[in-house]
Amino acid sequence: MMEETRDFIRQIIDEDVKQGRYGGRVHTRFPPEPNAYLHIGHAKSILLNYRIAQEYGGKFNLRFDDTNPQKESAEYAEAIKEDLRWLGADWEDREFYASDYFEQLYVWAEKLIEKGKAYVCDLSPEEISETRGKAIRDGDRVITPPGTDSPYRERSVEENLELFRNMRAGEYADGAKTLRAKIDMAHPNLNMRDPVMYRILHAAHYRTGDAWCIYPTYDWAHGQCDAIEGITHSICSLEFENHRPLYDWFLEQLGVHHARQIEFARLNLTHTVMSKRLLLRLVREGHTDRWDDPRMPTLIAMRRRGYTPEAIADFMNRVGVSKSESVVEHALLEHCVRQDLNLRAPRRLAVLDPLRVVITNYPEGQEEMFDAINNPEDPAAGTRKVPFSRELYIEREDFMEDPPKKYFRLAPGREVRLRYAYFIRCEEVVKTPDGRITELRCSYDPTTRGGDAPDGRKVKATLHWVSARHAVCGVARLYEHLFGVENPLKVEEGQDWIDNVNPEALVTVPDCMLEPSLAEVEPGQRFQFERKGYFCVDPDSRPGAPVFNRTATLRDTWQKLRARNAT
RNA sequence: UAGGGCGUAGCCAAGCGGUAAGGCAGCGGGCUUUGGACCCGUGAUCGGAGGUUCGAAUCCUCCCGCCCUAGCCA
Numbered sequence A: 001m002m003e004e005t006r007d008f009i010r011q012i013i014d015e016d017v018k019q020g021r022y023g024g025r026v027h028t029r030f031p032p033e034p035n036a037y038l039h040i041g042h043a044k045s046i047l048l049n050y051r052i053a054q055e056y057g058g059k060f061n062l063r064f065d066d067t068n069p070q071k072e073s074a075e076y077a078e079a080i081k082e083d084l085r086w087l088g089a090d091w092e093d094r095e096f097y098a099s100d101y102f103e104q105l106y107v108w109a110e111k112l113i114e115k116g117k118a119y120v121c122d123l124s125p126e127e128i129s130e131t132r133g134k135a136i137r138d139g140d141r142v143i144t145p146p147g148t149d150s151p152y153r154e155r156s157v158e159e160n161l162e163l164f165r166n167m168r169a170g171e172y173a174d175g176a177k178t179l180r181a182k183i184d185m186a187h188p189n190l191n192m193r194d195p196v197m198y199r200i201l202h203a204a205h206y207r208t209g210d211a212w213c214i215y216p217t218y219d220w221a222h223g224q225c226d227a228i229e230g231i232t233h234s235i236c237s238l239e240f241e242n243h244r245p246l247y248d249w250f251l252e253q254l255g256v257h258h259a260r261q262i263e264f265a266r267l268n269l270t271h272t273v274m275s276k277r278l279l280l281r282l283v284r285e286g287h288t289d290r291w292d293d294p295r296m297p298t299l300i301a302m303r304r305r306g307y308t309p310e311a312i313a314d315f316m317n318r319v320g321v322s323k324s325e326s327v328v329e330h331a332l333l334e335h336c337v338r339q340d341l342n343l344r345a346p347r348r349l350a351v352l353d354p355l356r357v358v359i360t361n362y363p364e365g366q367e368e369m370f371d372a373i374n375n376p377e378d379p380a381a382g383t384r385k386v387p388f389s390r391e392l393y394i395e396r397e398d399f400m401e402d403p404p405k406k407y408f409r410l411a412p413g414r415e416v417r418l419r420y421a422y423f424i425r426c427e428e429v430v431k432t433p434d435g436r437i438t439e440l441r442c443s444y445d446p447t448t449r450g451g452d453a454p455d456g457r458k459v460k461a462t463l464h465w466v467s468a469r470h471a472v473c474g475v476a477r478l479y480e481h482l483f484g485v486e487n488p489l490k491v492e493e494g495q496d497w498i499d500n501v502n503p504e505a506l507v508t509v510p511d512c513m514l515e516p517s518l519a520e521v522e523p524g525q526r527f528q529f530e531r532k533g534y535f536c537v538d539p540d541s542r543p544g545a546p547v548f549n550r551t552a553t554l555r556d557t558w559q560k561l562r563a564r565n566a567t
Numbered sequence B: 001u002a003g004g005g006c007g008u009a010g011c012c013a014a015g016c017g018g019u020a021a022g023g024c025a026g027c028g029g030g031c032u033u034u035g036g037a038c039c040c041g042u043g044a045u046c047g048g049a050g051g052u053u054c055g056a057a058u059c060c061u062c063c064c065g066c067c068c069u070a071g072c073c074a
Helices: A007-020 A040-055 A074-087 A098-114 A127-129 A156-167 A217-227 A238-254 A277-286 A300-307 A309-319 A331-346 A557-566
Strands: A027-030 A059-064 A096-097 A120-121 A136-138 A142-145 A178-182 A196-200 A214-216 A233-237 A260-265 A352-359 A367-373 A381-387 A391-397 A415-418 A421-431 A437-445 A465-467 A472-479 A506-513 A527-530 A535-537 A547-552
Touching: A007 A040, A007 A136, A007 A233, A007 A260, A027 A040, A027 A217, A027 A472, A040 A059, A040 A074, A040 A233, A040 A309, A040 A547, A059 A074, A059 A098, A059 A217, A074 A238, A074 A300, A074 A309, A096 A098, A098 A120, A098 A156, A098 A178, A098 A217, A098 A238, A120 A156, A127 A238, A156 A196, A156 A472, A178 A238, A196 A217, A196 A527, A214 A217, A238 A260, A300 A547, A309 A331, A331 A527, A331 A547, A352 A506, A381 A391, A381 A465, A527 A547
Parallel strands: A027 A059, A059 A096, A233 A260, A352 A437, A472 A547
Antiparallel strands: A120 A178, A136 A142, A178 A196, A196 A214, A352 A391, A367 A381, A391 A465, A415 A421, A421 A437, A472 A506, A527 A535, A535 A547
């Protein structure tokens, strides 16, 4: 029997459960700051935390880390909840906010002051930075000197208590004072050099309004929030590893529940960027339309583009969890959507770049219906009727006047199959005076009705097509990688990563010819346009004027062959 | 520089002292009324150097490379 491979986090939890740590309880959480939309990197964390809770029969909380009123909003919080719901991560009734704990955190802060473990400091941000042991350049060496004590470090408990209360009461200007933990200014871990716990900020908070003018820092809040909620395993990304000793110190001083923090490497993907700051710039400068522009790696955008939560979950599964920083190839993500959509997306015939074909020996005015299979992977999906007539559209790239070797499609004198219909042969090419091909005149073989020749002769290609008279016109938005290079942030000195934005990441095709069944579609519906890719109906669609977003292309060995020979 | 981490095939990633799983990509082939899907085949001695051991990717030592922190952001 194959042993299931368990990632290092699950191995740690297995052990904790076995040892009876936390009474065998497992309780995780996802702690977003409501200051931006979630991207696929967040999905890794969400699914990891949610699944672990499920697997161990534990609980999963959603907690908004809203300790910075200047950046956060209810709008973002709502969008984040929608993303979690879409992914299927159910926090049940456990929707929490760090801001709900402000009073408790304040009480705990006074407790630290009383213990002589925190003090009010009058140093400016610059002064604090200086005295914390700012890195110094010494020739080509960098030295990190020990920090020096703040002159306010030895204030009495009484004075600190009074000053801190005055801070809360709003007696000081923004930035005039801070509450700092009294730890060790010479500590090798910079986070332990008397970190700031509270800053004065006369700013309205989207949930607590003007109730507070001092706000806890993330470092002071996070561990205690976990403690309040009884979190057992506080899973976070690598950059917080350095902060763990500080969290440990706070919790120990307070003598409260202590979650076990486990850090993992966040997800990185090729051909895109994955930080809120960078994504924000793309939106602000108009390189993409909004957060839900299907070129974006945000969940709201991927949803619009046609990705399924199942594909994303499968992707996370395959990527795994570890501590080594890595960059996953976008191709793996694409593989996962294709795999999922292949099984469930109904097939349709759609011509993206139409070339008119006239079947010269097909009676004018005649038409007939062919049965088309909705999904060869799913017999239960049944069949549908597709109309055929004398004038059709085929894909422009499915014809070449002077085809290279290995090109199997239509060419002068060559015979191919029209899917579900007939064999046709190209008899004549009609062009404009300047050489542009406007029409193909072909003949069909009536005995090949349905697509098989009674004499057993074979064709090397099967083309998709749409009857001109019955075609529905629609828009297709063809998406490519947002960036043309694997690592957009890798730029020459003086260059801007934004220049790596791929101008062809979106190509809009205004006049696709679609089979009639595509006239009535609902936003969010997904299809496979045979031989072209997976497409999802965009909310911009109007009755009779559908708009489709290309989720992913199909694997295309011909394209690959061509690309290889071109280079 | 200090402190904290990471280093297994092109990209992820198992492995936890007994002689390198799996996936993606690539390549080759089969099948095919989607050049889709599906099926088959194909690659590494584990950052480097020493050492311990009958035996090391796994233990020890040293070295190299990369990342994180040095916000009153999270």
